[in-house]
Amino acid sequence: GENVEQHPSTLSVQEGDSAVIKCTYSDSASNYFPWYKQELGKRPQLIIDIRSNVGEKKDQRIAVTLNKTAKHFSLHITETQPEDSAVYFCAARDTGNQFYFGTGTSLTVIP
Amino acid sequence: DADVTQTPRNRITKTGKRIMLECSQTKGHDRMYWYRQDPGLGLRLIYYSFDVKDINKGEISDGYSVSRQAQAKFSLSLESAIPNQTALYFCATSSPNEQFFGPGTRLTVL
Numbered sequence: 001g002e003n004v005e006q007h008p009s010t011l012s013v014q015e016g017d018s019a020v021i022k023c024t025y026s027d028s029a030s031n032y033f034p035w036y037k038q039e040l041g042k043r044p045q046l047i048i049d050i051r052s053n054v055g056e057k058k059d060q061r062i063a064v065t066l067n068k069t070a071k072h073f074s075l076h077i078t079e080t081q082p083e084d085s086a087v088y089f090c091a092a093r094d095t096g097n098q099f100y101f102g103t104g105t106s107l108t109v110i111p
Numbered sequence: 112d113a114d115v116t117q118t119p120r121n122r123i124t125k126t127g128k129r130i131m132l133e134c135s136q137t138k139g140h141d142r143m144y145w146y147r148q149d150p151g152l153g154l155r156l157i158y159y160s161f162d163v164k165d166i167n168k169g170e171i172s173d174g175y176s177v178s179r180q181a182q183a184k185f186s187l188s189l190e191s192a193i194p195n196q197t198a199l200y201f202c203a204t205s206s207p208n209e210q211f212f213g214p215g216t217r218l219t220v221l
């Protein structure tokens with residue numbers, strides 16, 4: 001089955017700096033890659049996603065890139081703000097419509 | 112997201128007890144999932160169902176069972192709870208792409 005690895009597990013940045021979280025996957029047939037943000041005590045919520053036929057997608061301060069050849073995808077947050085502090089999860093959906101999640105990155109934005 | 116609800120939200124039980132966690136959704140999605148979340152391990156799939164007659168095991172199904180009573184309802188049971196099943200449990204539904212999570216059930220097995 002699919003295996004998703006996520007790095008780093010913790011990340012601290014100064015407010016205004018950029019944050020990058022990286023994930024790799026093992027199943028080359030996986031075709032959809034969402035990113036979720038989970039605030040403390042809350043449920044995961046989708047923040048951005050990318051399909052396998054697209055290399056990059058941007059939504060305001062958040063962008064995701066996908067390298068199918070290398071089987072890795074990354075989340076980029078620019079101009080970070082304290083409210084960006086949360087745990088971020090990457091995921092990959094396989095052809096059987098199962099979602100496999102990374103182990104999460106705890107992001108802290110220091111004011 | 113009030114469209115996916117879970118009951119109870121918190122539960123403390125003892126080793127050996129049977130417990131059921133319930134999930135309901137008003138999104139009209141056929142696909143429903145149960146995950147458990149443990150610190151440092153992310154979200155791991157327990158069971159999933161793509162319609163009322165379809166039940167599939169996920170990567171960590173041992174010790175759990177499920178019932179899909181209707182399109183809108185998907186229940187997770189622990190037949191004989193053990194302490195290492197202490198975790199945060201999430202139900203989710205999905206459209207062809209996006210997953211929507213319930214608020215979670217925090218289960219503690221003593």
